[in-house]
Amino acid sequence: MKKAIALVLVLVLALSLVACGAKAEEKEAVAGVCWYNFGDTFIANARSTLNNAAANGPVKVVDADSLNDVATQTSNMNNFYTQNVKYLVVNNINTNAIGEMIEQAKEKDVTLIFANTNSPTDEQFATYDKVYHVSSVATQSGTIMGEALVKYWNEHPEADRNGNGKLDYIMLLGIQGHYDTEVRASYSVQALTDAGIGTNCIMETICNYQRADAQNQVASILQSNMDDVEAVIACNDDMALGAIEALKAAGFFKGDDSFIPVVGVDATANGVEALKEGTMLCTALNNPVILGNSVYKLLTLLEEGKPLTQENVGIEGTTVEGHHIYINYVGITADNTEDAAY
Amino acid sequence: MIKNKLDTKSLLMDYAIYVILTALVVIIAVISPKFLSINVAKDILMQSAVRIVVAMGCMFIIISGSADLSGGRMVGLAALIAASLAQTANASLKFWPNLPELPIFVPVLAAMLAGVCFGVFNGLVVSKLKVPAFLATLGTQMIIFGFSSLYFNMEPNSSQPLGSLLKGFRNLGGGSILGIPVIVIIALLVMLVVWILLTKTCLGKEIFAVGGNLEAARVSGINVFKIQLITYSIAGACYGLAGALEAARTSSATSAYGSGYELDAIASCIVGGCSVAGGVGTVGGVFAGVIIFNVLSYGLTFIGISPYWQNVVKGLIIIGAVALDVRKYAGKK
Structure with missing residues (x-):
């Protein structure tokens, strides 16, 4: 019995130490990215573009596969919060939980970027100033x-x-x-x-x-x-x-x-x-290369403390509006197949 | 009189699958008479062909009293391997950029070889490491999916669906000889080979013996290790072939191919009269089991019923079949 109590005490102490450590730690410039499915062609392209851009950029990128499953996405997000990331990029599939996701990000003081998914509403944007949205207009x-x-x-x-x-x-x-x-x-x-x-x-x-x-x-x-x-x-x-x-x-x-x-x-x-x-x-x-580059450009601007404007983003095929970066779709037919090469 | 009644009952039980199949076709045909056409039958057989080959492989394992959850992912990996080796020389996005056009038997054999390798792996894990088959093959399923994803994501392909497949290869899935689709002929040949293996050879008898009563088989001198290795390898070869055929039929392949096929195959086997406990199963029954599910999905789409109902009906049929199987078994005891 005594042993058990001692063990519990040790554990509690150890945990409180860890907790203190986490609080004191300054957030490093790391972005956690939750893609909905690595196996999806489009995502695979956007993901490799983003990872390549991050290789020589100021923000480090770590990513996770939601396996097209809301529960997996939630676990991955929580893992990133535990890892104390500064930015969280979510290719969200839990589209009815946007409000809750923003609330959680606010609590953890993490910049939340919705990528290639539907946008939070204006009311939801109003609840937290570190929310962004990068997506094509479906x-x-x-x-x-x-x-x-x-x-x-x-x-x-x-x-x-x-x-x-x-x-x-x-x-x-x-x-x-x-x-x-x-x-x-x-x-x-x-x-x-x-x-x-x-x-x-x-x-x-x-x-x-x-x-x-x-x-x-x-x-x-x-x-x-x-x-x-x-x-x-x-x-x-x-x-x-x-x-x-x-x-x-x-x-x-x-x-x-x-x-x-x-x-x-x-x-x-x-x-x-x-x-x-x-x-x-x-x-x-829907150009995945533009998506990957736009997400990384946004991370760079945020990290460098520059405002999000059309000029600062400077990527062709995008439109900046408030906290949104919209990526324009291009119609491809037999007449302009060369436009599909990216 | 009483005996007669019993016979009718057992007859109905033995042929329940065929009764259900006929009933299904009749119901759909009553709603939409156009269902009874050669083209519909051809479509259903073509869509069933890949599933038949998977189910034939799965049947070996079920008859030997084991289980296999890795089949579907093996189909997926095989489809990727076959498609990557069957691209035209001038494909716009080539998986192996410097690969010349290969004779079509190469991708098919490569796919089957990959299946056999993982089959042997399954067999070793089950018989030597004594891991329960259900869990061993669940592990293999994950391993294979991992390899598929890695392969699919290799440069320069980086997870693009494979396309631009050779005409000769695509003909395996879409071509026909004398009006009969090649893919259906292949499936029928596989059934014939499996039927001969199971009913006309010593190996077949030994597989049934192992599935019927493992201890009795061991005591009577059957090398159970050998049998397990062989059944998993044959199954692997079937999955590999099925993967190549799926790639040929759809003229494409991605790492998502084959997902869930293993459960469909197991369901087809059970509905087709294979005993969950092992030792029982026929080629004809499993064939009917596959056809029944394809008639269901094709037929319900045909008459415009939501795909979600297909799952409900499918589930009910599986439960019904197993309930029947258990009762047959109880009757014997």
């Missing part, structure tokens, strides 16, 4: 897809394969409830509606951003609606390419009269190949 990607379809529809009267006067499309969603996928879906259809084109959704289905899922599901949808499908809107290129495989297998893309417009987002190497080959109509490029 709505733009939807609009680019929609406008490409508008152009195609207006130039090709034969695109109305079933002659019902409406554009009948298949919508391929990424992950359920994922912010990007939702706005891409709604803004692409909105662009069609805004152009006065009637639409009809044949089927909206979740393919987890995966090519094989999209290929399987589109094959099935095609068999039951072969004569009605007039377009495929995919919330990323991998799913668009899966849809194209299924369309090819069902006899499309054999000649000029069997073209079905398929649009995607990301402009991956394979996606650009498909644009050149003439199977994919359009994709929207």
